[in-house]
Amino acid sequence: MCVSGRLVSIGVSSGASGWGLEVKGCPSQSCATLPPPHHQDRQEEETQKGVTLSVLNQRDASLIFHKVFPLWQYWAHWWDLLWHLERLEAGRVVVLAVSVSGTIGLRHAIPTLIHLGALLVPHLPPRARWTWVFVKGGRTISETAVIEGSRTHQTHATTMLSNLPHPAHYPGSSRVLEEQRWKYCSSYGVMGGLCDELCPDLLPLPLPKSLNDAQTLALVPVIVTAGSRHQYLYHALTALLSAPGAIHSNVLVVLGDAPSSTTSLLSLLNISYVRLEVSGSSNMKLFHYYRDVFHLVATRFPEAPAVILLDEDIEVSPDFFSFMSQTLGVLQSDPTLYCINAHSAGGFRGLAHDETRVFRGSVQVEWGYAITLDFVREALSMWLNTTNPNTLYYDFWIYMNVRKQRECLFPEMTRSRHFGMGVNTNAYIKERGPLSMPMVRRAPVMLQDINRLHLSAWRQHLYLKIFAATPLQGNPCSSSFLPSPPSSSYYVFYYKLNRLKGGDGRPDPYQYYNVAECLGTWGMSEQGHHDGLKIIPFARNSTLLIVGVPYSHYSRLWPKQPKLWNVDALTDKEFRQIRNYTQMRVTVANEHVTSDVLMERLTGH
Known part of the structure; x- marks a missing residue:
């Protein structure tokens, strides 16, 4: 020393x-x-x-x-x-x-x-x-x-160097635990409140508030997958365990490659963990790791009604467990569903207003999700025999191969955020997606019309809304396309959307992309639609329903007029308008600054 x-x-x-x-x-x-x-x-x-x-x-x-x-x-x-x-x-x-x-x-x-x-x-x-x-x-x-x-x-x-001693014992925590904390903090930095010597986080972690329907999640294990990113993990765990309804004993961290910085942290926080043997490299290694996580869940919790899974770089909303507890019954009773996502499939800033609304649609499991144990076993029955997967991204592999046209529930306003940057993070998509989503910061939020999320009731609800909606026409990339202020609670827009040839029932991504991008929602894949219908809450009290014809189940409601908007039939001028509207701008700061310019700025001369 x-x-x-x-x-x-x-x-x-x-x-x-x-x-x-x-x-x-x-x-x-x-x-x-x-x-x-x-x-x-x-x-x-x-x-x-x-x-x-x-x-x-x-x-x-x-x-x-x-x-x-x-x-x-x-x-x-x-x-x-x-x-x-x-x-x-x-x-x-x-x-x-x-x-x-x-x-x-x-x-x-x-x-x-x-x-x-x-x-x-x-x-x-x-x-x-x-x-x-x-x-x-x-x-x-x-x-x-x-x-x-x-x-x-x-x-x-x-x-x-500092000659100040480590902080003294803090009230409410044992001396042994505090000594373990400061020993850990002498070896690892950027830990935020854990190692803040002026105002450290409380240890042991405080118990969160309980929920009125706490029994719903009493037997549901919460699996956190983790590795070497202990800074991320600490933030994820403290957000998770402080959310009302969290049950400390239900949380299990499943480690792959994990150094002592991670295991020492988990011991300090008194959080249970297990290790899995991992081999291989890059995405093949991750593909097998998540398969083994599913296998662990199936063997360790065979009687659980469902399991919640999230990664070490997921921050959950205070409403995370409340959202899960209110929707879990629908997942268990509706065979046309396979997951509950805490992450919103389209809740971008300006397109997420109502904390109480829940949608259903075709999406992959992502960033804090619940699935039943029956689905875990179903996935494993295919996974264990897969030697040459068509994708190494496990969540997309499930979407492509195991989902079988089933849908997920997800909130209008997200209950989770993917805050970390990992091996598969696309920086452009990250900025377009998770970083531009407002997250619910209070709990509990009482969700509206939960029983309406069953497929038959959901379709009936949408039929009624489409039938009563005000139709829109024109170019969705036009700045005047969406009424401002809106005078109706629902609008509908019909556009050309074909089934992708050889796409296993999926819609044409090019046709979908252009409409979605123009309207500011997620267009990088078709995920988030329900039977070819996308719900876009473009104002606090007004929602746009976009219906792809002939792909959508709701195409029969198209009245043949107005004419379908078709990206493939646009003029060059109209197409340029789309490109100008959808491209994100790049602004490079100080591009022409020289040494002389810098000196002038610093000296004021």
């Missing part, structure tokens, strides 16, 4: 060929040197591009967190950086550096960086090299930038 109050030296480099961090001044332990001094192949080099975040223990300068954020990409990774910055504990020594390229994707993380004390970051052009060393909640130790050129630049700084 470094002696308290000792000076340590921190060297940081940033350049077109990479970056580096070297900490000196820890004679009795190995100080941090990053990246590790070994040959990197091209794939490894690619993972080192972006903005690097390294966190040092303020008492001994040991490295307690490191991650590279691929901010050479424009979309969504700013969210992940922001998420981690918000969980930095006060007093930590923090090192940020650009490796190769990384400022173009900083975007919405910049205000937080400024709040933390960064001076240069709001002015950096896309190819800038940048380093910043600071103490969270304290002072900047060093901040440097090279605006032009490709040379690697280096900076060296010194800082005094």
